[in-house]
Amino acid sequence: MAPSSKAIGIIGMGDMGKMYAKTLSDAGWNVNACDLPDKYYDLQKEFETRSKINILPDGHLVSRSSDFIIYSVEAKYIDAVVAAYGPSTKMNAIVGGQTSCKAPEIAAFEKYLPKDVEIISCHSLHGPRVDPRGQPLAIIKHRASHESYLFVQKILSAFGSKIVHLTASEHDRITADTQAVTHAAFLSMGAAWYANGQYPWDIPRYIGGIENVKINITLRIYASKWHVYAGLAILNPYAKRQIRQYAASVTDLYKLMLAGQREELSKRIKSAGAAVFKPDAHRDLLLEDEVLDRFSLGKKPPERVRNNHLSLLAIVDCWWKLGIHPYDHMICSTPLFRLWLGIAEYLFRNPELLDEVIETAIEDDTFRADDLEFTFAARDWSDRVDLGNMDGYREKFEKVQQYFAPRFPEATALGNEMVQTILEHVEKQNEIEE
């Protein structure tokens, strides 16, 4: 039996739109969906066996016939798409969006939707191929009655996600802290490997433990669509400052390493660590060696090879400088952020390892070339985001993407397995603590 006679509309049948259409129709809802008109016939064919999904030629038809309409298009097009279809929204319907950044989405809704239309937005904080159960799902009640809010919650309960209630600006602040700056770090790693002509899984010093997480997540990001990452960095009003601080932290720490300023480097890293990983907040580590070592694209050397982990030192420094408490954001975190925090914690809560890293940073110059490229990359990503340069972002993203593309099938399979295993492990740790 259908949970209600009301229909859900989805505008934009890309990866997320399809995932939403399938999950909601499987839960018994009638779904009206469309993509651009030229994809109408292909989509009809793809969904012909699913009687609860009604593919329509365009967003006008979806808007006219649906009671809760979700825009699931590229963030950079949200204004134009809502301008086109918003005025066709059914009277008294509810409209929301799935874009990763809410400021432009809400602005477009306020600008183009008729006044009788309510606004309740959402954001699944995971990619389309991650099991949504237990993952955070933000819901934003922007202009709506309590009754409509309950109705939307009932619909979205089909995902089995953890619902987080936020305002649009709380959402953007948190995701700038979690997603945007995390992606900046991994995008910079990929760009640095590209600039050095390296495939890190071929180099013994990049295999095993923390390095596996770095490589797998970097490849996972570059195997995805550039517009998702560009949108959430460039259009989020809070993200520029965060990404700029990450680049500044990388640069400052690299300069201290180059100059051999052991005392200053050590003091700065330890102050950052003490602020972020409070000694009183005792908890088990999110990640362990055994879990970290399992997912390698290359052959692990018999001895662990030292690294100065500039990328990790810099994220903790960045959190410290911005006053970000990453554990406070766990309720609204993506899988990648939890893995990123997991490896940062792994390093900072192991005093011997942290001392070894500082020692390596000062004494071992075999990483200087890699770190130089990493510093350039972090600064360059930050500049492109600062300038709001979508084309510049795309150009760099796709160049690096092409370089790594031959390894995507293997890396994504391994990356999915790694994300799943590590997240299950992290969940268990959290349950023990609760």
Ligand SMILES: NC(=O)C1=CN([C@@H]2O[C@H](COP(=O)(O)OP(=O)(O)OC[C@H]3O[C@@H](n4cnc5c(N)ncnc54)[C@H](OP(=O)(O)O)[C@@H]3O)[C@@H](O)[C@H]2O)C=CC1
């Ligand atoms: N991928 C992810 O991991 C996540 C993404 N998001 C957000 O969800 C949104 C969708 O992302 P995702 O599904 O990955 O991206 P996709 O590119 O796969 O999907 C977007 C779809 O919308 C279509 N589209 C563009 N304009 C219109 C229009 N006027 N009418 C109908 N359809 C249109 C696009 O067509 P065309 O390609 O031809 O432009 C495309 O098929 C983005 O805003 C993203 O930030 C949120 C959570 C996770």
Ligand SMILES: O=C(O)C(=O)Cc1ccc(O)cc1
């Ligand atoms: O986990 C991540 O950070 C991802 O890269 C996947 C992703 C991308 C965009 C979103 O809005 C939510 C999740």
